[in-house]
Amino acid sequence: MKGYPDVDYQTGFLNHFATEAVEGALPIGRNSPQRPAFGLYAEQFSTTAFTAPRVENRRSWLYRLLPTTAHGKMRKAEEIGTRWLTAPLTCGIADPNRMRWDPLPSPEGKVDFIEGMTTYCANGDVGAGDGLGIHLYACNTSMENRALQVSDGEMLIVPQLGPLHITTEFGKLDVPPGHIALIPRGVRFAVAVDGPSAGYVCENYGALFRIPDLGPIGANGLANPRDFEAPVAWYEDRDCDFTVIQKYQGHFWSVTLDHSPFDVVAWHGNTVPYRYDLSRFNTIGTVSFDHPDPSIFTVLTSPSAHAGTANCDFVIFPPRWMVGEDTFRPPWFHRNVMSEFMGLVHGEYDAKEGGGFAPGGASLHNQMNGHGPDAHSTQKAMEADLKPHKIDNTLAFMFESRWAYTLARQACELPGRQSDYDDCWTGFPKAEIP
Incomplete structure (x- = not known):
């Protein structure tokens, strides 16, 4: 394993960040040089269309040990995430009644973040790019040698019990209760826990989350852009059997790599995972x-x-x-x-x-x-x-x-x-x- 051993952050909502775990890994003055430093591979990651207006455009350039194309055929894995559903809910109920639930019970046996997800409700249509799914998770085990890629929407995670230690392609996030994390659509990540953990997830199929305009409030108030924290580059150079699970149009697929997918040595851009401390609101x-x-x-x-x-x-x-x-x-x-x-x-x-x-x-x-x-x-x-x-x-x-x-x-x-x-x-x- 190589890279920064500790979690570190850079601040500012939607800033253009530049970070490298090895000095000299980021190219200067161009995004995709003919020969990136150290034999790395340049890869653009976009969460908006290329032609989106500049103020709305979100993309990052990743410089990694292997490109994400380096994998075999993905296979259906419907046994994964059996309680994690996606809109439109064909077996759902349009119910006007007011409803309330007790907390989810602690799981029996070893249950990780994916297995511990339970969908409560959803709206819109993932295929049309509208709406969201709302899920609660209850887990007690870290994801070992497997990562999750949610291609249906960005994930807004609200821990309630126990901190989450989230490893992403961009670096690491520690997210205790009282904080939130946002994982952009399509980013691979893994969740580690210290013990029994629970919380809430909004899977957003629609327009990307952003801080609201302040209007008559003026320049200050609500969430301050500088308090949103993105990770610095961190990577691991590890050869192993590593399973990537992809949630795609409401179905689960899996593929096994021969290396860790968390191999991004450097990156720059403005589509990034981030965390936010709600006490700063x-x-x-x-x-x-x-x-x-x-x-x-x-x-x-x-x-x-x-x-x-x-x-x-x-x-x-x-x-x-x-x-x-x-x-x-x-x-x-x-x-x-x-x-x-x-x-x-x-x-x-x-x-x-x-x-x-x-x-x-x-x-x-x-x-x-x-x-x-x-x-x-x-x-x-x-x-x-x-x-x-x-x-x-x-x-x-x-x-x-x-x-x-x-x-x-x-x-x-x-x-x-x-x-x-x-x-x-x-x-x-x-x-x-x-």
């Missing part, structure tokens, strides 16, 4: 009355063809001050054209303080169906003495989409699906008109 809120729409908490957005209506918004609810006067401070009751899938990394969500929404659990509120705080949280909020108050020790998030989510049948059958979720909206006293 600069929360914006009111200092007068009411509170802003939850869109004000958007970390990343995948836009759709409809301006202002996202294919997916990744929204967080971190610690923050509540100071609005004469204001109902939890999220109000609402029906929305956007569909909301929620998860909880740690703590308690302020609109569901009566229990039931546990860290590692999930809820789904599909478009145009009423939801909001439970009866207990509502009464508490209506009777509160409205002094400045800090919501602390909590981190919830939402994958919000313009598309209705189709529920995977397996999610309906999970033992942790709460059949009594609707009960939290009982016990409201009826208003009396004098």
Whole structure:
């Protein structure tokens, strides 16, 4: 094994990075020289069309020990990822009911990141390049001598229990709970764990995630570009039987290499894996009355063809001050054209303080169906003495989409699906008109 032994990072969202694990490996002044240094192979990796506008264009040049073409025939491997599904869900259910789940149980036996994936819902169509799939993972074993290549979409990973140690073609990422990682579509990666681990994944088939425009907020606020961290180059020169599993149009394929695919000695470009520490998010809120729409908490957005209506918004609810006067401070009751899938990394969500929404659990509120705080949280909020108050020790998030989510049948059958979720909206006293 060669390369940097420790994880290192460079910062800045969508910057053009240049990094080499061996001095002199990166060519100067040209991308694809006739003879790259040390006999390396130059390979362009693109996650947008070549002709995309410059501001949208994402590509990187990789300089590696062997080109990715050096492999035999891929073979179907449907026994892999049997609970990891892709839109359109032909056996799915369009269900308007509000739903909530307990955390996934710890797996029995050795289960790695791929085997531990369970799809809860999805929307859109992977073939059309719209929509997303939402999955929860529960695993306890590192991926050994095998890598994953998701060709269907980019992977936004939200750990909830246990850190993930992710090796990619671009370098290494350590991603503990409270951080997120994004793996671009088509990048090969492997996930190592220290023990029982769990979390959430958004597989985005649509437009690439980016930080949202700030509009009237101005130059500062929300996620700061410099806080997104990309790995520096790291590689291993190892001859071995190494299996690459590819998820392609909802099916799994595998091929065995005679070497490690993590053999990129140097790279430069702007399509890269990255991580982000959610505690660095600069929360914006009111200092007068009411509170802003939850869109004000958007970390990343995948836009759709409809301006202002996202294919997916990744929204967080971190610690923050509540100071609005004469204001109902939890999220109000609402029906929305956007569909909301929620998860909880740690703590308690302020609109569901009566229990039931546990860290590692999930809820789904599909478009145009009423939801909001439970009866207990509502009464508490209506009777509160409205002094400045800090919501602390909590981190919830939402994958919000313009598309209705189709529920995977397996999610309906999970033992942790709460059949009594609707009960939290009982016990409201009826208003009396004098």
